């Protein structure tokens with residue numbers, strides 16, 4: 415079974431600071447990591463490989479320092495990495511098109527796995543968009559995958575419904591955070607990953623130059639001001655003070 | 668022309684409001700699309716809520732499948748020459764819009780909370796970085812595909828005098844290599860966290876499902892009655908149904924009072940409740956992040972604090 419996992423390097427939003435003057439997020443110096451749910455995708459790929467054998471290729475569109483992040487995924491159990499190095503313009507179209515072209519270049523694949531959404535932009539557009547580009551079936555929001563030899567059955571969490579879908583191969587599947595618990599690689603695995611290949615493909619080698627269809631023209635801050643009054647003494651006292659404050663705020667009526 | 672589609676009727680009505688506003692500005696029409704069985708009653712309703720035209724794509728499909736729906740919308744788009752496509756942003760709608768964008772190699776932005784024309788270009792806003800910022804994105808291409816969540820816009824006032832055409836066309840459904848085997852309705856309560864004025868939410872600080880009654884009891888005396896929760900409570904532990912789930916990947920709420928109990932305050936939870944007027948946190952860890960996003964907080968064991976708080980609120984409210 416040949417599995418391709420799309421994994422994105424993202425800024426760690428929980429480490430993000432907001433500029434106190436402009437109220438805009440500070441983008442410089444924020445730590446980078448692999449988008450959380452993409453680790454669930456790798457974990458699921460490893461489970462499928464354990465069952466059927468095969469090969470796991472990780473594909474990332476991102477800057478060259480994303481190589482370090484790809485190594486973490488190789489340590490977890492992926493066999494090979496592909497980094498599609500950045501042009502300077504990115505939008506959903508360009509990222510998705512580059513991923514689709516890379517997948518075509520890899521050629522033999524049964525399953526493409528993505529996260530349900532990335533943790534920084536959280537659009538969930540890339541998975542189904544790539545499926546559309548490749549014209550293969552899409553199974554989104556999978557919370558459980560049963561990959562058999564010639565078909566796969568997945569349970570999709572659609573909020574008010576649970577939908578069980580079956581597909582032949584190739585298929586693109588996006589996974590949720592609940593599907594599994596991503597493993598932490600051992601030291602041996604981390605050292606071993608150094609020998610696994612990471613190929614760098616330039617955007618230009620995959621397609622003609624692409625223009626974005628959507629451009630980000632501004633990033634606005636969302637200020638949130640809170641009173642931050644914390645009662646930490648005796649519980650009875652704290653409860654009384656809280657109830658008084660809420661009464662003053664006019665919410666107890 | 669502006670095209671509007673959602674598999675959820677109310678969401679379609681909300682999109683029709685924005686759709687007709689944009690259409691007017693462009694000097695064009697707004698068309699609502701119905702996919703499936705022909706339904707004149709529904710078509711007339713869409714017209715009374717602002718549609719200039721209703722396009723019924725008559726097809727034989729039992730349940731939603733993004734592959735098939737995208738194929739049909741692609742044909743409807745060719746037929747109508749629409750330049751803006753508004754799709755309701757539930758999970759089905761996002762899947763559909765994204766796949767359609769791939770099929771057409773078109774610009775697409777998911778989960779827009781504002782849209783307008785700027786320099787004659789469709790410009791949209793969406794929340795990014797888990798609630799830390801709003802990105803203003805502009806389309807430089809057509810068709811422009813946008814998804815809009817529920818409750819972002821109100822429907823127009825119903826106007827039975829508003830007139831419009833109903834067009835029907837039969838379409839064949841493309842064969843797909845996937846099929847739906849089973850659709851199971853998840854058990855849901857009758858909660859609607861998005862409209863609630865007072866919400867008391869629980870997180871992993873609770874030790875068992877039974878203990879959630881402590882939260883309902885407080886919600887009850889606060890006359891809010893609405894219980895919310897963090898993602899693990901709904902998605903991992905399944906102690907509450909997903910209509911209680913608040914956050915980036917759950918519901919976005921804006922009550923007058925939001926009480927977070929045993930919730931650590933990770934940014935993905937905050938993303939769903941940051942628009943609340945007053946936020947109260949109860950957590951035993953004085954360093955918990957939630958206190959940074961709260962107006963009032965109590966550091967303490969929820970099992971001790973909650974019963975006392977409930978009883979004191981009860982006394983106060985008489």
Ligand SMILES: Cc1cc2nc3c(=O)[nH]c(=O)nc-3n(C[C@H](O)[C@H](O)[C@H](O)COP(=O)(O)OP(=O)(O)OC[C@H]3O[C@@H](n4cnc5c(N)ncnc54)[C@H](O)[C@@H]3O)c2cc1C
Nearest residue numbers: 420421422475504505506528529531532535537538539540
């Ligand atoms: C280096 C860089 C610079 C950028 N600059 C801009 C910019 O200037 N303006 C702008 O608007 N946007 C910019 N972006 C953001 C980019 O447009 C979107 O992040 C991208 O289209 C993915 O959308 P998303 O994050 O919403 O992904 P989602 O659709 O939420 O992601 C879902 C899944 O798709 C896969 N996936 C998504 N992105 C990638 C990827 N890059 N590589 C591999 N797999 C992926 C993952 O499996 C992920 O879990 C930049 C991105 C990068 C990597």
Ligand SMILES: Cc1cc2nc3c(=O)[nH]c(=O)nc-3n(C[C@H](O)[C@H](O)[C@H](O)COP(=O)(O)OP(=O)(O)OC[C@H]3O[C@@H](n4cnc5c(N)ncnc54)[C@H](O)[C@@H]3O)c2cc1C
Nearest residue numbers: 870871872897898914915916917929930931935936951969
């Ligand atoms: C892409 C993505 C999307 C996500 N979307 C969402 C979302 O929509 N909504 C959401 O909520 N999360 C979401 N999450 C998960 C989020 O990151 C956190 O993991 C989650 O919110 C934590 O839930 P919690 O606060 O209930 O649990 P924990 O983080 O485990 O916190 C439990 C808290 O309870 C406190 N506590 C324990 N015992 C007691 C006691 N006896 N008395 C008082 N306090 C006690 C602890 O101090 C702790 O602060 C998302 C994550 C990702 C990666």
